[in-house]
Amino acid sequence: MEINNLEKTAKELLSFEGKVKGEVFNTHAEYIKQREGEEGLKKGEEKMAELQVPLEFKKIRSLSWQKEGMSVLMLLVCKKIFGWTDDDIFEMGRFAPKVSFIVRVLARYFVSLDKVFQESPRYWRRHFDFGELEAAELNKDENYMIIRIKRGETHPVVCRFYAGYLKGFAQISIKGSDIGVEETKCTYKGDDYHEYKISWK
Template structure:
């Protein structure tokens, strides 16, 4: 269970960096599918209470919004719906189906190796801060490493969100084969970046 304090949220919201609105819209679309319009209203109400009013219907997918706000939506969901880590991971795991950008990219990602090469380009189109790097790739040994360099320490649950998101994307690329994602480096553990090692069978 997570309980958000105004002070904690205000500090997080000071972190610079923006993301395309399609990410936020996907969050709210998932909430609506899972909890109905009532769930969306609950999240909107809590966002307003915390001082960051956001209306799902007003989000424009191609506009830029604070990444901190995108993260806050996830954290508010965890609070108001009493989610645990697994619930947050499930939200991330389902998120690709709510993104028309991901659906479009799926048409061009013909294999896992090309997917790794194109991933940093996808990042630059949707995030105006930090950078995604491929820390290693070995098709024969069936692993690849994704690094987020210059990313911020938003909240440990966001690390779990990313881990599940990368798992789902890799499964799509590999045709739903068995995929595991190790959170090999974490800013909250004192490392210099976020790093995820993706392995498959």
């Protein structure tokens, strides 16, 4: 989707009720700093202010509840001001669990494939006050698992972010190589939920 009217999109996103843990802004900030430096982070904050969504990364605490719409808007702002593609957003998602404080806390559950799979809905609830994650299928013979996400609708850019996130998360928690993530169902394609197939070798 083209970003031709970011202001209008900002208003729509801000009206979304769901909240996310502030940690996501810390991981956004880390990735932006790595790619675009402190300068880039400042640029991002300026653009948010311009959109009437003031955001100071440093003031957001990991465990506070923040608007999910503001997190999604930040992804769109990065695309706009840095010229990032959906692949960059995927990478931003993949990077997030690797630097997330919450993921480090939950890492005690990463003892087996079964445990990672079983605990994944709880993992969602630790991060979001809306929607749900369903651990749909674990196939240990063919090395894949199916995860379904129902999250209400904000913007399709999130589908790529979560695909990247799941890949990064799988890289940490699954002891496999060659990890792949594919979104096999999507509400933006008429399905009832977003479905991701995570595979490994």
